[in-house]
Amino acid sequence: MSPLPQGPSRRLLLAGALAAVSAAVTGCSADSEAATSGGAKQLRIGYFAFPSGDLLVKNRKLLEKALPEYTIKWIKFDSGAGVNQAFLGKSLDIAALGSSPFARGISGGSPIPYKVAWILDVAGENEALVARKDTGITDVAGLNGKKIATPFASTSHYSLPAALEAAGLAASDVQLIDLQPQPILAAWERGDIDAAYVWLPTLDELRKTGTQLTSSKEIGAAGKPTLDLAVVSDELIGRDPKAIAAWRKAQAEALRLLKSDPDGAVKAVAAEINISEADAKAQLAQGVFLTPEQVVSADWLGTHSGPGKLLTYVSDTSAFLAAQKQIDAAPSEDAVRKAFYLEGLSDVVK
Numbered sequence: 001m002s003p004l005p006q007g008p009s010r011r012l013l014l015a016g017a018l019a020a021v022s023a024a025v026t027g028c029s030a031d032s033e034a035a036t037s038g039g040a041k042q043l044r045i046g047y048f049a050f051p052s053g054d055l056l057v058k059n060r061k062l063l064e065k066a067l068p069e070y071t072i073k074w075i076k077f078d079s080g081a082g083v084n085q086a087f088l089g090k091s092l093d094i095a096a097l098g099s100s101p102f103a104r105g106i107s108g109g110s111p112i113p114y115k116v117a118w119i120l121d122v123a124g125e126n127e128a129l130v131a132r133k134d135t136g137i138t139d140v141a142g143l144n145g146k147k148i149a150t151p152f153a154s155t156s157h158y159s160l161p162a163a164l165e166a167a168g169l170a171a172s173d174v175q176l177i178d179l180q181p182q183p184i185l186a187a188w189e190r191g192d193i194d195a196a197y198v199w200l201p202t203l204d205e206l207r208k209t210g211t212q213l214t215s216s217k218e219i220g221a222a223g224k225p226t227l228d229l230a231v232v233s234d235e236l237i238g239r240d241p242k243a244i245a246a247w248r249k250a251q252a253e254a255l256r257l258l259k260s261d262p263d264g265a266v267k268a269v270a271a272e273i274n275i276s277e278a279d280a281k282a283q284l285a286q287g288v289f290l291t292p293e294q295v296v297s298a299d300w301l302g303t304h305s306g307p308g309k310l311l312t313y314v315s316d317t318s319a320f321l322a323a324q325k326q327i328d329a330a331p332s333e334d335a336v337r338k339a340f341y342l343e344g345l346s347d348v349v350k
Helices: 010-020 023-029 053-059 062-066 080-088 099-105 155-166 181-190 202-207 216-221 234-239 241-260 262-273 277-286 310-323 333-338 345-349
Strands: 042-048 071-077 094-098 114-122 127-132 147-150 175-178 195-199 210-215 227-233
Touching: 042 053, 042 080, 042 241, 053 062, 053 114, 053 241, 053 262, 062 241, 071 080, 080 094, 080 099, 094 099, 099 155, 099 227, 099 310, 114 234, 114 241, 114 310, 127 155, 127 202, 147 155, 147 181, 155 195, 155 210, 155 216, 155 310, 181 195, 181 202, 195 202, 202 210, 202 277, 210 216, 227 234, 227 241, 234 241, 241 262, 241 345, 262 277, 310 333
Parallel strands: 042 071, 042 094, 147 175, 147 195
Antiparallel strands: 094 227, 114 227, 127 195, 127 210
């Protein structure tokens, strides 16, 4: 999901952030002072209408049950850009965020004050490269000279060059167009673009009149996975680590429910994003959901004893963003490591 644009001045970004955040976030901004004062029992959580354990936590009120003395506010976002802006505006405590916008958020001289604390899912068939059927394109190599839309600096943008490279193409061999998911759909319907790399639910709309050429599942299997992470504000880490522990346990329970109660998971997702149960089942089947034990393993997030391979994945993503001139320079490995909140992770699976 796409991140916050970085310009020459973080001050300008901060000044514009509150105006740029959605009305829902603006509505909760008045609560920011109370939420960060140390006395209020409130958690403001950003989420996406995207199938993951997050929707089960919300639908089944797992966090409300674990923290009955807290007011839990769920705030919907459409992209990582909005999430990053909201953290800059101190309007969020916890939120879902793609690995690419996270990598961008921790870059620069004034990184966003948050840390990754959980993995929601690994991108699978729920993020893919699709060409319009009427172009006659049936493989990635056929995109030579064609117009491809993707949200720049997003997880899809990170995966697209890998797909082109595997097919013997360079980014310069195609016309890349920076569009968010909804404008991608509009451009697709007008015939302004030949292909797009994007995620659900827009992806399913494109598939109706498109041919899928590759997916993030295939690209991840080749060594370049992208993920949906969950980040927590530095302020919350300092103020209320017990709330973070309860939230992690709720997320772990949701991951277990995705496997132990698939029918219940389908009903929850369908209700949360207002789609049929058949569509919810199909969308869930496209995701890659780890077990809590996998999340805290060395293969992924790791524990307080040391970060897992996610450290390398985020560092690689940062290097890609720097090469694409989306950021001035990639953060050091030490800077990426400092953006991991691993304390207490091993307790989740006890």
